[in-house]
Amino acid sequence: MSTPDTTQHKLIVLDMAGTTVADDGLVELAFTAAAERLGEDPATMIDYVRATMGESKISVFRHLFGGDEARAQLANLAFEDAYGELVADGRIAPIPGAAEAIAELKEQGRTVVLTTGFARVTQDAILDALGWRELVELTLCPSDASGRGRPFPDMVLAAFLRTGAVDDVRRIVVAGDTSYDMLSGVRSGAGIVAGVLTGAHDEPALKEHGATHVLASVAELPALIREFPA
Structure with a gap:
Protein backbone atom coordinates (compact mmCIF):
# COMPACT_ATOMS: atom_id res chain seq x y z
CA MET A 1 0.00 0.00 0.00
CA SER A 2 1.37 3.40 -0.96
CA THR A 3 1.89 6.10 1.66
CA PRO A 4 -0.61 8.99 1.41
CA ASP A 5 0.88 12.22 0.10
CA THR A 6 0.18 14.50 3.06
CA THR A 7 1.72 17.44 1.23
CA GLN A 8 -1.44 17.62 -0.85
CA HIS A 9 -2.82 20.02 1.76
CA LYS A 10 -0.65 22.74 0.33
CA LEU A 11 -2.76 25.84 0.93
CA ILE A 12 -2.94 27.09 4.52
CA VAL A 13 -5.24 30.04 5.23
CA LEU A 14 -4.65 31.54 8.67
CA ASP A 15 -6.53 34.22 10.56
CA MET A 16 -4.47 36.96 12.19
CA ALA A 17 -5.82 38.50 15.46
CA GLY A 18 -6.31 35.74 18.02
CA THR A 19 -4.79 33.03 15.81
CA THR A 20 -1.32 34.15 14.74
CA VAL A 21 -1.35 37.57 16.44
CA ALA A 22 -2.01 38.23 20.14
CA ASP A 23 -3.69 41.62 20.30
CA ASP A 24 -4.46 41.64 24.05
CA GLY A 25 -8.07 42.73 23.69
CA ASP A 89 2.02 51.79 20.76
CA GLY A 90 3.41 48.26 20.59
CA ARG A 91 0.33 46.55 21.96
CA ILE A 92 0.52 43.48 19.71
CA ALA A 93 2.83 40.49 19.48
CA PRO A 94 2.91 37.15 17.67
CA ILE A 95 1.12 34.23 19.27
CA PRO A 96 3.96 32.14 20.76
CA GLY A 97 5.16 29.72 18.12
CA ALA A 98 3.12 31.27 15.29
CA ALA A 99 6.01 32.55 13.18
CA GLU A 100 7.85 29.27 13.69
CA ALA A 101 4.75 27.30 12.66
CA ILE A 102 4.42 29.36 9.49
CA ALA A 103 8.09 28.79 8.71
CA GLU A 104 7.66 25.05 9.25
CA LEU A 105 4.60 24.95 7.00
CA LYS A 106 6.57 26.70 4.27
CA GLU A 107 9.46 24.28 4.74
CA GLN A 108 6.96 21.46 4.20
CA GLY A 109 6.25 22.96 0.76
CA ARG A 110 2.95 24.62 1.64
CA THR A 111 1.68 28.11 0.75
CA VAL A 112 0.54 30.19 3.72
CA VAL A 113 -1.95 33.07 3.42
CA LEU A 114 -2.85 35.47 6.25
CA THR A 115 -6.39 36.87 6.37
CA THR A 116 -8.21 39.42 8.52
CA GLY A 117 -11.54 41.13 9.02
CA PHE A 118 -9.75 44.47 9.32
CA ALA A 119 -9.27 46.99 6.53
CA ARG A 120 -6.07 46.84 4.49
CA VAL A 121 -4.53 49.84 6.26
CA THR A 122 -4.89 48.11 9.63
CA GLN A 123 -3.66 44.77 8.33
CA ASP A 124 -0.58 46.48 6.92
CA ALA A 125 0.04 48.28 10.23
CA ILE A 126 0.00 44.92 12.03
CA LEU A 127 2.33 43.32 9.48
CA ASP A 128 4.74 46.25 9.76
CA ALA A 129 4.67 46.25 13.57
CA LEU A 130 5.56 42.55 13.64
CA GLY A 131 8.03 42.68 10.75
CA TRP A 132 5.88 40.18 8.87
CA ARG A 133 5.72 41.82 5.44
CA GLU A 134 7.82 39.04 3.89
CA LEU A 135 6.57 36.22 6.11
CA VAL A 136 3.97 34.82 3.72
CA GLU A 137 3.24 34.86 0.01
CA LEU A 138 -0.15 36.58 0.26
CA THR A 139 -2.22 38.57 2.75
CA LEU A 140 -5.93 39.24 2.26
CA CYS A 141 -8.58 41.49 3.78
CA PRO A 142 -12.29 41.69 2.84
CA SER A 143 -11.72 44.33 0.15
CA ASP A 144 -9.41 41.88 -1.64
CA ALA A 145 -12.23 39.34 -1.92
CA SER A 146 -15.41 40.98 -3.22
CA GLY A 147 -15.70 43.12 -0.09
CA ARG A 148 -17.25 40.33 1.95
CA GLY A 149 -15.47 39.13 5.05
CA ARG A 150 -16.24 36.17 7.28
CA PRO A 151 -18.43 34.18 7.69
CA PHE A 152 -18.53 34.27 3.89
CA PRO A 153 -15.89 32.01 2.28
CA ASP A 154 -14.67 34.70 -0.09
CA MET A 155 -11.19 35.28 1.39
CA VAL A 156 -10.45 31.55 1.50
CA LEU A 157 -11.60 31.15 -2.10
CA ALA A 158 -9.60 34.23 -3.13
CA ALA A 159 -6.52 32.56 -1.64
CA PHE A 160 -7.38 29.39 -3.58
CA LEU A 161 -7.73 31.28 -6.86
CA ARG A 162 -4.79 33.66 -6.46
CA THR A 163 -2.16 31.19 -5.31
CA GLY A 164 -3.04 28.15 -7.42
CA ALA A 165 -1.43 26.11 -4.65
CA VAL A 166 -4.03 23.33 -4.84
CA ASP A 167 -6.50 22.15 -7.47
CA ASP A 168 -9.22 21.04 -5.05
CA VAL A 169 -10.75 23.06 -2.22
CA ARG A 170 -10.64 19.92 -0.07
CA ARG A 171 -6.86 20.38 0.00
CA ILE A 172 -7.23 23.74 1.77
CA VAL A 173 -6.53 24.11 5.50
CA VAL A 174 -8.24 26.94 7.38
CA ALA A 175 -7.33 27.90 10.95
CA GLY A 176 -8.82 30.56 13.19
CA ASP A 177 -10.01 31.40 16.70
CA THR A 178 -13.65 32.35 16.06
CA SER A 179 -16.93 30.75 15.05
CA TYR A 180 -16.92 32.88 11.92
CA ASP A 181 -13.49 31.53 10.96
CA MET A 182 -14.94 28.03 11.21
CA LEU A 183 -18.01 28.91 9.13
CA SER A 184 -15.83 30.52 6.48
CA GLY A 185 -13.68 27.39 6.27
CA VAL A 186 -16.65 25.04 6.09
CA ARG A 187 -18.39 27.12 3.43
CA SER A 188 -15.24 27.20 1.31
CA GLY A 189 -15.09 23.39 1.27
CA ALA A 190 -11.75 23.24 3.10
CA GLY A 191 -10.75 19.73 4.13
CA ILE A 192 -9.27 20.79 7.47
CA VAL A 193 -10.93 23.53 9.51
CA ALA A 194 -8.93 23.95 12.70
CA GLY A 195 -10.01 26.05 15.65
CA VAL A 196 -7.41 27.42 18.04
CA LEU A 197 -7.95 28.33 21.69
CA THR A 198 -5.78 31.45 21.81
CA GLY A 199 -8.49 33.92 20.86
CA ALA A 200 -12.14 34.82 21.10
CA HIS A 201 -14.15 31.59 21.22
CA ASP A 202 -14.01 28.33 23.18
CA GLU A 203 -13.95 24.73 22.00
CA PRO A 204 -17.73 24.13 22.07
CA ALA A 205 -18.39 27.23 19.94
CA LEU A 206 -15.67 26.29 17.46
CA LYS A 207 -16.96 22.72 17.11
CA GLU A 208 -20.57 23.89 16.84
CA HIS A 209 -19.63 25.98 13.83
CA GLY A 210 -17.73 23.27 12.00
CA ALA A 211 -14.22 22.84 13.38
CA THR A 212 -12.80 19.49 12.31
CA HIS A 213 -10.06 19.87 14.92
CA VAL A 214 -9.44 22.12 17.92
CA LEU A 215 -5.85 22.93 18.87
CA ALA A 216 -4.32 24.69 21.84
CA SER A 217 -2.63 27.06 19.39
CA VAL A 218 -1.53 27.45 15.81
CA ALA A 219 1.87 26.10 16.88
CA GLU A 220 0.29 22.62 16.73
CA LEU A 221 -0.92 23.00 13.15
CA PRO A 222 2.14 21.72 11.23
CA ALA A 223 2.09 18.43 13.11
CA LEU A 224 -1.65 18.02 12.58
CA ILE A 225 -1.41 18.55 8.83
CA ARG A 226 1.62 16.31 8.50
CA GLU A 227 -0.25 13.44 10.14
CA PHE A 228 -3.59 14.04 8.43
CA PRO A 229 -4.41 11.54 5.64
CA ALA A 230 -4.43 13.13 2.21
Missing part, protein backbone atom coordinates in the same frame (compact mmCIF):
# COMPACT_ATOMS: atom_id res chain seq x y z
CA LEU A 26 -7.33 45.56 21.28
CA VAL A 27 -10.47 44.91 19.23
CA GLU A 28 -12.67 45.71 22.20
CA LEU A 29 -10.53 48.70 23.18
CA ALA A 30 -10.65 50.10 19.65
CA PHE A 31 -14.38 49.48 19.41
CA THR A 32 -14.98 51.29 22.70
CA ALA A 33 -12.93 54.24 21.48
CA ALA A 34 -14.81 54.33 18.17
CA ALA A 35 -18.22 54.22 19.84
CA GLU A 36 -17.29 57.01 22.22
CA ARG A 37 -16.00 59.19 19.38
CA LEU A 38 -19.45 58.89 17.79
CA GLY A 39 -21.22 59.65 21.05
CA GLU A 40 -22.49 56.08 21.48
CA ASP A 41 -22.52 53.95 24.63
CA PRO A 42 -20.21 51.00 23.92
CA ALA A 43 -21.74 48.99 26.77
CA THR A 44 -24.93 48.54 24.77
CA MET A 45 -23.03 47.07 21.83
CA ILE A 46 -20.10 45.12 23.24
CA ASP A 47 -21.92 41.77 23.51
CA TYR A 48 -22.63 41.82 19.77
CA VAL A 49 -19.02 42.77 19.03
CA ARG A 50 -17.79 39.79 21.08
CA ALA A 51 -20.25 37.40 19.44
CA THR A 52 -19.17 38.44 15.94
CA MET A 53 -15.40 38.38 16.44
CA GLY A 54 -13.85 37.45 13.11
CA GLU A 55 -16.48 39.20 11.01
CA SER A 56 -15.60 42.14 8.79
CA LYS A 57 -15.72 45.17 11.05
CA ILE A 58 -17.74 47.29 8.61
CA SER A 59 -20.40 44.56 8.61
CA VAL A 60 -20.52 44.69 12.40
CA PHE A 61 -21.02 48.45 12.35
CA ARG A 62 -23.70 48.21 9.67
CA HIS A 63 -25.67 45.91 11.94
CA LEU A 64 -25.14 48.05 15.02
CA PHE A 65 -26.28 51.20 13.24
CA GLY A 66 -29.30 49.61 11.63
CA GLY A 67 -28.08 49.89 8.05
CA ASP A 68 -27.11 53.58 8.32
CA GLU A 69 -24.21 53.32 5.87
CA ALA A 70 -22.79 56.79 6.51
CA ARG A 71 -22.66 56.26 10.26
CA ALA A 72 -21.30 52.74 9.88
CA GLN A 73 -18.49 54.05 7.68
CA LEU A 74 -17.66 56.77 10.21
CA ALA A 75 -17.59 54.22 13.01
CA ASN A 76 -15.39 51.89 10.98
CA LEU A 77 -12.90 54.66 10.26
CA ALA A 78 -12.82 55.58 13.94
CA PHE A 79 -12.26 51.93 14.83
CA GLU A 80 -9.42 51.54 12.34
CA ASP A 81 -7.79 54.76 13.60
CA ALA A 82 -8.04 53.65 17.22
CA TYR A 83 -6.72 50.17 16.46
CA GLY A 84 -3.84 51.62 14.44
CA GLU A 85 -2.88 53.87 17.35
CA LEU A 86 -2.84 50.90 19.71
CA VAL A 87 -0.71 48.89 17.28
CA ALA A 88 1.71 51.80 16.98
Whole structure:
Protein backbone atom coordinates (compact mmCIF):
# COMPACT_ATOMS: atom_id res chain seq x y z
CA MET A 1 0.00 0.00 0.00
CA SER A 2 1.37 3.40 -0.96
CA THR A 3 1.89 6.10 1.66
CA PRO A 4 -0.61 8.99 1.41
CA ASP A 5 0.88 12.22 0.10
CA THR A 6 0.18 14.50 3.06
CA THR A 7 1.72 17.44 1.23
CA GLN A 8 -1.44 17.62 -0.85
CA HIS A 9 -2.82 20.02 1.76
CA LYS A 10 -0.65 22.74 0.33
CA LEU A 11 -2.76 25.84 0.93
CA ILE A 12 -2.94 27.09 4.52
CA VAL A 13 -5.24 30.04 5.23
CA LEU A 14 -4.65 31.54 8.67
CA ASP A 15 -6.53 34.22 10.56
CA MET A 16 -4.47 36.96 12.19
CA ALA A 17 -5.82 38.50 15.46
CA GLY A 18 -6.31 35.74 18.02
CA THR A 19 -4.79 33.03 15.81
CA THR A 20 -1.32 34.15 14.74
CA VAL A 21 -1.35 37.57 16.44
CA ALA A 22 -2.01 38.23 20.14
CA ASP A 23 -3.69 41.62 20.30
CA ASP A 24 -4.46 41.64 24.05
CA GLY A 25 -8.07 42.73 23.69
CA LEU A 26 -7.33 45.56 21.28
CA VAL A 27 -10.47 44.91 19.23
CA GLU A 28 -12.67 45.71 22.20
CA LEU A 29 -10.53 48.70 23.18
CA ALA A 30 -10.65 50.10 19.65
CA PHE A 31 -14.38 49.48 19.41
CA THR A 32 -14.98 51.29 22.70
CA ALA A 33 -12.93 54.24 21.48
CA ALA A 34 -14.81 54.33 18.17
CA ALA A 35 -18.22 54.22 19.84
CA GLU A 36 -17.29 57.01 22.22
CA ARG A 37 -16.00 59.19 19.38
CA LEU A 38 -19.45 58.89 17.79
CA GLY A 39 -21.22 59.65 21.05
CA GLU A 40 -22.49 56.08 21.48
CA ASP A 41 -22.52 53.95 24.63
CA PRO A 42 -20.21 51.00 23.92
CA ALA A 43 -21.74 48.99 26.77
CA THR A 44 -24.93 48.54 24.77
CA MET A 45 -23.03 47.07 21.83
CA ILE A 46 -20.10 45.12 23.24
CA ASP A 47 -21.92 41.77 23.51
CA TYR A 48 -22.63 41.82 19.77
CA VAL A 49 -19.02 42.77 19.03
CA ARG A 50 -17.79 39.79 21.08
CA ALA A 51 -20.25 37.40 19.44
CA THR A 52 -19.17 38.44 15.94
CA MET A 53 -15.40 38.38 16.44
CA GLY A 54 -13.85 37.45 13.11
CA GLU A 55 -16.48 39.20 11.01
CA SER A 56 -15.60 42.14 8.79
CA LYS A 57 -15.72 45.17 11.05
CA ILE A 58 -17.74 47.29 8.61
CA SER A 59 -20.40 44.56 8.61
CA VAL A 60 -20.52 44.69 12.40
CA PHE A 61 -21.02 48.45 12.35
CA ARG A 62 -23.70 48.21 9.67
CA HIS A 63 -25.67 45.91 11.94
CA LEU A 64 -25.14 48.05 15.02
CA PHE A 65 -26.28 51.20 13.24
CA GLY A 66 -29.30 49.61 11.63
CA GLY A 67 -28.08 49.89 8.05
CA ASP A 68 -27.11 53.58 8.32
CA GLU A 69 -24.21 53.32 5.87
CA ALA A 70 -22.79 56.79 6.51
CA ARG A 71 -22.66 56.26 10.26
CA ALA A 72 -21.30 52.74 9.88
CA GLN A 73 -18.49 54.05 7.68
CA LEU A 74 -17.66 56.77 10.21
CA ALA A 75 -17.59 54.22 13.01
CA ASN A 76 -15.39 51.89 10.98
CA LEU A 77 -12.90 54.66 10.26
CA ALA A 78 -12.82 55.58 13.94
CA PHE A 79 -12.26 51.93 14.83
CA GLU A 80 -9.42 51.54 12.34
CA ASP A 81 -7.79 54.76 13.60
CA ALA A 82 -8.04 53.65 17.22
CA TYR A 83 -6.72 50.17 16.46
CA GLY A 84 -3.84 51.62 14.44
CA GLU A 85 -2.88 53.87 17.35
CA LEU A 86 -2.84 50.90 19.71
CA VAL A 87 -0.71 48.89 17.28
CA ALA A 88 1.71 51.80 16.98
CA ASP A 89 2.02 51.79 20.76
CA GLY A 90 3.41 48.26 20.59
CA ARG A 91 0.33 46.55 21.96
CA ILE A 92 0.52 43.48 19.71
CA ALA A 93 2.83 40.49 19.48
CA PRO A 94 2.91 37.15 17.67
CA ILE A 95 1.12 34.23 19.27
CA PRO A 96 3.96 32.14 20.76
CA GLY A 97 5.16 29.72 18.12
CA ALA A 98 3.12 31.27 15.29
CA ALA A 99 6.01 32.55 13.18
CA GLU A 100 7.85 29.27 13.69
CA ALA A 101 4.75 27.30 12.66
CA ILE A 102 4.42 29.36 9.49
CA ALA A 103 8.09 28.79 8.71
CA GLU A 104 7.66 25.05 9.25
CA LEU A 105 4.60 24.95 7.00
CA LYS A 106 6.57 26.70 4.27
CA GLU A 107 9.46 24.28 4.74
CA GLN A 108 6.96 21.46 4.20
CA GLY A 109 6.25 22.96 0.76
CA ARG A 110 2.95 24.62 1.64
CA THR A 111 1.68 28.11 0.75
CA VAL A 112 0.54 30.19 3.72
CA VAL A 113 -1.95 33.07 3.42
CA LEU A 114 -2.85 35.47 6.25
CA THR A 115 -6.39 36.87 6.37
CA THR A 116 -8.21 39.42 8.52
CA GLY A 117 -11.54 41.13 9.02
CA PHE A 118 -9.75 44.47 9.32
CA ALA A 119 -9.27 46.99 6.53
CA ARG A 120 -6.07 46.84 4.49
CA VAL A 121 -4.53 49.84 6.26
CA THR A 122 -4.89 48.11 9.63
CA GLN A 123 -3.66 44.77 8.33
CA ASP A 124 -0.58 46.48 6.92
CA ALA A 125 0.04 48.28 10.23
CA ILE A 126 0.00 44.92 12.03
CA LEU A 127 2.33 43.32 9.48
CA ASP A 128 4.74 46.25 9.76
CA ALA A 129 4.67 46.25 13.57
CA LEU A 130 5.56 42.55 13.64
CA GLY A 131 8.03 42.68 10.75
CA TRP A 132 5.88 40.18 8.87
CA ARG A 133 5.72 41.82 5.44
CA GLU A 134 7.82 39.04 3.89
CA LEU A 135 6.57 36.22 6.11
CA VAL A 136 3.97 34.82 3.72
CA GLU A 137 3.24 34.86 0.01
CA LEU A 138 -0.15 36.58 0.26
CA THR A 139 -2.22 38.57 2.75
CA LEU A 140 -5.93 39.24 2.26
CA CYS A 141 -8.58 41.49 3.78
CA PRO A 142 -12.29 41.69 2.84
CA SER A 143 -11.72 44.33 0.15
CA ASP A 144 -9.41 41.88 -1.64
CA ALA A 145 -12.23 39.34 -1.92
CA SER A 146 -15.41 40.98 -3.22
CA GLY A 147 -15.70 43.12 -0.09
CA ARG A 148 -17.25 40.33 1.95
CA GLY A 149 -15.47 39.13 5.05
CA ARG A 150 -16.24 36.17 7.28
CA PRO A 151 -18.43 34.18 7.69
CA PHE A 152 -18.53 34.27 3.89
CA PRO A 153 -15.89 32.01 2.28
CA ASP A 154 -14.67 34.70 -0.09
CA MET A 155 -11.19 35.28 1.39
CA VAL A 156 -10.45 31.55 1.50
CA LEU A 157 -11.60 31.15 -2.10
CA ALA A 158 -9.60 34.23 -3.13
CA ALA A 159 -6.52 32.56 -1.64
CA PHE A 160 -7.38 29.39 -3.58
CA LEU A 161 -7.73 31.28 -6.86
CA ARG A 162 -4.79 33.66 -6.46
CA THR A 163 -2.16 31.19 -5.31
CA GLY A 164 -3.04 28.15 -7.42
CA ALA A 165 -1.43 26.11 -4.65
CA VAL A 166 -4.03 23.33 -4.84
CA ASP A 167 -6.50 22.15 -7.47
CA ASP A 168 -9.22 21.04 -5.05
CA VAL A 169 -10.75 23.06 -2.22
CA ARG A 170 -10.64 19.92 -0.07
CA ARG A 171 -6.86 20.38 0.00
CA ILE A 172 -7.23 23.74 1.77
CA VAL A 173 -6.53 24.11 5.50
CA VAL A 174 -8.24 26.94 7.38
CA ALA A 175 -7.33 27.90 10.95
CA GLY A 176 -8.82 30.56 13.19
CA ASP A 177 -10.01 31.40 16.70
CA THR A 178 -13.65 32.35 16.06
CA SER A 179 -16.93 30.75 15.05
CA TYR A 180 -16.92 32.88 11.92
CA ASP A 181 -13.49 31.53 10.96
CA MET A 182 -14.94 28.03 11.21
CA LEU A 183 -18.01 28.91 9.13
CA SER A 184 -15.83 30.52 6.48
CA GLY A 185 -13.68 27.39 6.27
CA VAL A 186 -16.65 25.04 6.09
CA ARG A 187 -18.39 27.12 3.43
CA SER A 188 -15.24 27.20 1.31
CA GLY A 189 -15.09 23.39 1.27
CA ALA A 190 -11.75 23.24 3.10
CA GLY A 191 -10.75 19.73 4.13
CA ILE A 192 -9.27 20.79 7.47
CA VAL A 193 -10.93 23.53 9.51
CA ALA A 194 -8.93 23.95 12.70
CA GLY A 195 -10.01 26.05 15.65
CA VAL A 196 -7.41 27.42 18.04
CA LEU A 197 -7.95 28.33 21.69
CA THR A 198 -5.78 31.45 21.81
CA GLY A 199 -8.49 33.92 20.86
CA ALA A 200 -12.14 34.82 21.10
CA HIS A 201 -14.15 31.59 21.22
CA ASP A 202 -14.01 28.33 23.18
CA GLU A 203 -13.95 24.73 22.00
CA PRO A 204 -17.73 24.13 22.07
CA ALA A 205 -18.39 27.23 19.94
CA LEU A 206 -15.67 26.29 17.46
CA LYS A 207 -16.96 22.72 17.11
CA GLU A 208 -20.57 23.89 16.84
CA HIS A 209 -19.63 25.98 13.83
CA GLY A 210 -17.73 23.27 12.00
CA ALA A 211 -14.22 22.84 13.38
CA THR A 212 -12.80 19.49 12.31
CA HIS A 213 -10.06 19.87 14.92
CA VAL A 214 -9.44 22.12 17.92
CA LEU A 215 -5.85 22.93 18.87
CA ALA A 216 -4.32 24.69 21.84
CA SER A 217 -2.63 27.06 19.39
CA VAL A 218 -1.53 27.45 15.81
CA ALA A 219 1.87 26.10 16.88
CA GLU A 220 0.29 22.62 16.73
CA LEU A 221 -0.92 23.00 13.15
CA PRO A 222 2.14 21.72 11.23
CA ALA A 223 2.09 18.43 13.11
CA LEU A 224 -1.65 18.02 12.58
CA ILE A 225 -1.41 18.55 8.83
CA ARG A 226 1.62 16.31 8.50
CA GLU A 227 -0.25 13.44 10.14
CA PHE A 228 -3.59 14.04 8.43
CA PRO A 229 -4.41 11.54 5.64
CA ALA A 230 -4.43 13.13 2.21
